[in-house]
Amino acid sequence: MTDALKIGIAGLGTVGAALFGAITTRHNLLTDICGREIRIIAVSARDRSRDRGINLDGIAWFDDPVTMARDADIDVYVELIGGDGDPAHAAVATALERGRHVVTANKALLAKHGVALAGLAEDNGVLLNFEAAVAGGIPVIKAMRESLTGNSIQRIYGILNGTCNYILTRMQRDNMGFAECLAEAQRLGYAEADPAFDIEGNDTAHKLAILTSLAFGTQIAGDEVYIEGITNISIDDIHAADELGYRIKLLGVALRTATGIEQRVHPTMVPKGSMIAQVEGVTNAVTIEADILGELMLSGPGAGGDATASAVLGDIADIAKSRPGHQHAPALGRPVAKLEPYQRAQIQSHEGGYFISLKVDDRAGVFASIATRMAENNISLESIVQRARPGGAEAGPQTVILVTHATTESRVRAAVDGIKAEGYLTGEPQVIRIERTNGS
Structure with missing residues (x-):
């Protein structure tokens, strides 16, 4: 059988402890499925004395996660520290540079440094897996x-x-x-x-x-x-x-x-x-x-120790199943050199339209003024209704609800600003997009 896949876990909070427990209690099953043993040999956390409900006997302890990434005899570095800065960033970069696979649940780190880290993984022929960083246990x-x-x-x-x-x-x-x-x-x-x-x-x-x-x-x-x-x-x-x-x-x-x-x-x-x-x-x-x-x-x-640990374990198992010389899939779906620069879209009409809620003084001409401001900004209305006052009250502000057809954010905001300038609003307007969805 192939040599054991040696794991180091940085971060022993809720997710780290759940992952440790899953690997140790399912040891034989994982070995059968992956064709090799998955063995935790090192961990790193801030408090060595804390009772986490797991047995760390025989496991190497590192106070510094970067030191573990650099010096521990591991094949896979599991980063569960969190945050987009150090020590998480330094530890992951160090592990990749040392030719170690990395599994992380850190969406903040990837959102800020993901492209650079994916490049490091490619340069060193290792995997950067991050299923747990998005939507918890869902394999998206x-x-x-x-x-x-x-x-x-x-x-x-x-x-x-x-x-x-x-x-x-x-x-x-x-x-x-x-x-x-x-x-x-x-x-x-x-x-x-x-x-x-x-x-x-x-x-x-x-x-x-x-x-x-x-x-x-x-x-x-x-x-x-x-x-x-x-x-x-x-x-x-x-x-x-x-x-x-x-x-x-x-x-x-x-x-x-x-x-x-x-x-x-x-x-x-x-x-x-x-x-x-x-x-x-x-x-x-x-x-x-x-x-x-x-x-x-x-x-x-989408969250929780077990759901996130399940996704992390799936990433580890994928690495365990890979073999030397196997062509690794790029971390971001295609090589970093092939990623296009991000180009932000120009303003366009929102297909689903907008919901606009206005609390207004009860006085003559308000409906006509609202409709005029909308027309001035070329906004077509699907409906405009007055909601009944709470408890059947006969006086006080009333709520007017507008639903627009497709239009742009800038037009909606300009119309709302125009309505605010009229002086009959009694609170801040609420603007919510209506999203076109399938399956309805």
Whole structure:
């Protein structure tokens, strides 16, 4: 039998401990499936004394993950530290330079340094695998990098953050406000004590930038993603969407246009009958639209120790199954030299249109003024309705809901600015895109 594949794990948090346990308890099964033993011989973490529920007897301990990448007698360096800077970046770069395969779950690192690290992997004839960096346990990276070879992808979109999807699901299903749902998510461990990275859309943007590179053969452009989070979504927006036949989801969307690539993360209205509207709780989902295959939707656990460890273990198993002299698949689907420079798309009409919610003073001429501002900006309206006041109140501000046909973001913003200048708004307008989806 081939010599054992020797593993070093950097980071023994929830995912690292789950991975360690999976490898040790499934030792014989993995050996049978992979044709060689997978053996953990080294680990690195910040606190040697912490009880992680795993037996580290006989395992080499390194206080410094970069030292482990450089000096440990390992074949595969598993990076579960996190963050786009050091020590994660230095450790991964060192491991690749030393001719060691790397498996990482670090989307922030890849969004910032992915192209350079993929080049290092190519130069040193090793693999850089990162299935766990996007959508947790869903095998979307492998599907795009291998299974869809030869397909031309037109659009990819999905729910890529379980925290946000949990909050929006609870708001819709249980009629709870945003703050209450966020507190519940934190209590259950779905949201961090500081949830800003998730709820403001940055986590989704990192994952989308990686998927965009794989989908369209471009260099990763994490700084070119338009980002809106969910902090401004109110229970009134949830109710209005429901009445109009929609659910609100935080989506990451990337598509190829005639003028370049469009990447955006924002709250989105999707038809209730669409498949992605049915994805609830902490579940993630990714939809890929390709010319040969058509539409493929992948859904499953998007986060958590076991789901992420499962994806990491799959990447390790792929390395174990490879043989010397085997031609490795490029990390980003094609050689780094063949990746096209990222070109941001010019502004175009949004096919699905926009939902606009306005709280206005109840006075004569408001409807006519709103319609005029829309017409001045060449915006065609599908509908304009006045929502009943809460509790049947006869006085006070009223809510006006507009649904537009396809138009551009700039026109919508110009019209809204014009409406704000009229002086009859009593709060900030809410603007949400309506996304065209299949399967509805």
